[in-house]
Amino acid sequence: xxxxxxxxxxxxxxxxxxxxxxxxxxxxxxxxxxxxxxxxxxxxxxxxxxxxxxxxxxxxxxxxxxxxxxxxxxxxxxxxxxxxxxxxxxxxxxxxxxxxxxxxxxxxxxxxxxxxxxx
Amino acid sequence: xxxxxxxxxxxxxxxxxxxxxxxxxxxxxxxxxxxxxxxxxxxxxxxxxxxxxxxxxxxxxxxxxxxxxxxxxxxxxxxxxxxxxxxxxxxxxxxxxxxxxxxxxxxxxxxxxxxxxxxxxxxxxxxxxxxxxxxxxxxxxxxxxxxxxxxxxxxxxxxxxxxxxxxxxxxxxxxxxxxxxxxxxxxxxxxxxxxxxxxxxxxxxxxxxxxxxxxxxxxxxxxxxxxxxxxxxxxxxxxxxxxxxxxxxxxxxxxxxxxxxxxxxxxxxxxxxxx
Numbered sequence: 001x002x003x004x005x006x007x008x009x010x011x012x013x014x015x016x017x018x019x020x021x022x023x024x025x026x027x028x029x030x031x032x033x034x035x036x037x038x039x040x041x042x043x044x045x046x047x048x049x050x051x052x053x054x055x056x057x058x059x060x061x062x063x064x065x066x067x068x069x070x071x072x073x074x075x076x077x078x079x080x081x082x083x084x085x086x087x088x089x090x091x092x093x094x095x096x097x098x099x100x101x102x103x104x105x106x107x108x109x110x111x112x113x114x115x116x117x118x119x
Numbered sequence: 120x121x122x123x124x125x126x127x128x129x130x131x132x133x134x135x136x137x138x139x140x141x142x143x144x145x146x147x148x149x150x151x152x153x154x155x156x157x158x159x160x161x162x163x164x165x166x167x168x169x170x171x172x173x174x175x176x177x178x179x180x181x182x183x184x185x186x187x188x189x190x191x192x193x194x195x196x197x198x199x200x201x202x203x204x205x206x207x208x209x210x211x212x213x214x215x216x217x218x219x220x221x222x223x224x225x226x227x228x229x230x231x232x233x234x235x236x237x238x239x240x241x242x243x244x245x246x247x248x249x250x251x252x253x254x255x256x257x258x259x260x261x262x263x264x265x266x267x268x269x270x271x272x273x274x275x276x277x278x279x280x281x282x283x284x285x286x287x288x289x290x291x292x293x294x295x296x297x298x299x300x301x302x303x304x305x306x307x308x309x310x311x312x313x314x315x316x317x318x319x320x321x322x323x324x325x326x327x328x329x330x331x332x333x334x335x336x337x338x339x340x341x342x343x344x345x346x347x348x349x350x351x352x353x354x355x356x357x358x359x360x361x362x363x364x365x366x367x368x369x370x371x372x373x374x375x376x377x378x379x380x381x382x383x384x385x386x387x388x389x390x391x392x393x394x
Contacts, residue, residue, distance in 0.1 A: 009231050016230070024375055031289075033375030036226050036348070037368045040233040048238060068231035072363065073160050075228040076356045077146070078139045078220030079349055080167035080320065081213075084191045084313050086175020091310035094281065098266040099314025102285045103322050106258040106344035110330040110337050113254070116247040117336040 005057075005064020012042040124199035124210035135215030142167050161324040161357035168317060170194050174213070192217060222348075229352060232364040236335075241368065244336035248369040251343025256377055258344065259285040260385050263311060275393045277304045279386040283377065284308020285315060287347040290377035297382040312347060319350030324357040332358055335365040342366030346373030 013036075020035025027033060050056065057065075088095065127134045146163025150156055174194025181187045181198065186209065190196045195217040198209040218224065263282030272278050276298035284291025284307065291308030294300075323332065323341070331337055342351045342365065351370040355362045 009227060013227060013230050017226075020371075020375075027375070027379050029375060029378050031375060031378060033379075034372040036229055037371035039226075039230045040364060040368050040371075043230055043233045044236065044238050044241075047234070065231055065234050068228055069234055071224075072228045072232055072360060073163070073356055074136075074139045074143055075219060075224050076160070076353050077143050077163050077167045078135055078216050079225050080164045080220070080353060081138070081142070081170045081174065081194045081216050082220035083168060083171045083193050083317060083349065084175065084310075085168050085172040085193060085317060086179060087191060087306075088310050088313040088317055089172065091307060094266055094270050094272075094307055095284075095311035095314045098263045098281065098285045099311050100318045100322075101266065102259045102262045102311075102315050103318040103345065103350075104326075105262065106255055107322070107326060107330055107332075107341070109254065110332060110340050110344070113247050113251050113340045114331070114336050116250055117244045 001058075002060055002064035002067060004061040005066075006068060007064075008046065008061070009043065009065060009068060012039045012046070015039065015042055120199070121201055121210075124201075124212050127199075127212040128210040128214055131211065131213075131215030132218050133215065134212070135219040138213070138216065139219060142170060158324060158357075160360065161320075164320050164353050164357050168320065195220075225348065225352060229348075229363065229367045232360070232367070236364050240335035240365065241339070244339045244365070247336055248339040248343050251340040252346070252369060252372060252376060253343075255344040255346050255373060256286055256380060256385075259315070259346070260381060263308075264389060272304075273393070274300075275390055276300050276386070278393065279381065279389055280304050280308045281311060282385070282389075283381040284311040286312070286377040286381060287374045288312025288316070289374050290381050293378045294382045294386070298386070315345070316347045316350035316353070319345045319347070320353035320357055323354030327358045332362070335362065338362035338365035339369045342369035343373065346370050346377070348374070 016039025017035035019038045020032040024031045024033040143163045146166045147159035150159040150162045171193030174197050178190035178196035182190045186200045194213045197213050199212050200209050202208055260282035263285035264278045267278045267281040277300055280295040280300045283294035288309040292305050295305035345351045351366045355366045
């Protein structure tokens, strides 16, 4: 059933964020460090396990995963409607200039850092 | 109208599906009309940011009128209010946007995008991702400090707070609180983080070609350099949603590392230059 797919992602999310919070606490922070990343790692490990053992998820379970995956863009659109654009624009030049520069300048270094990736 | 408001707040999440569908549709339509079909999600996000701005304008009017007590979530804050005084009734007609577009669904959807990605790509770009994280934190901090200096801020802790805010709008308040910085500077730092997130969503699709942001490695570096979950998620979605999992994977460590390093190492280093 489709809900199994949602459940799998949810379980990865809880496991990953729990780990992220443990890591955060270990670093002396009251926050989640890398939880979503760990959750993605768990989720990828499940896929690696399935591929290695030659097992396949039920197509309906897969459908549940693909359903959430397909919701990604709408969630981002809703997330954008949820941003504090008004305060960002109204709060003067310091945030606007520094925020924009902090996107453009680092991004120009992408081709340079890309060279560090192994071929 | 009150019936509609009651319904819209009672069925909030469903209402958010309608509004999001309309905004997404219009975004894709605009992209199609100007012959940039591939930019559909970019226009949808841009349009959503405009909606958030309009929402913010209305919410701040409601804030001034005493209807609201806080306004920091774009369209989500806007309520439909009837009556006044003790009989004042407020309906959160856009409340569902706060759920669909909130952190929970965002992270849940991000994790789901890891379905079908090739782990080899992650390993290949691992080092580049880590370097990007460190550079991303440093770039943002330095840019924040320099811009702060240009605009006349001289206090080392205030400058550190602005730099931290440019990293993400979580690191700013954490750093500000650590040094007892005044709340107006903290507010400034939060705004700087918000501007960066929004700018990432708008600028990424514009310069994607120039910086070769079209492969998993570049996406991981993007995630490390931008760092804010929303900025990375929105920016990569606007370029190519296949790149999202790679960037998100790296970005998820950014805020935590920023909270760890900025009030300590970065601020200590800044004190060597500014007394």
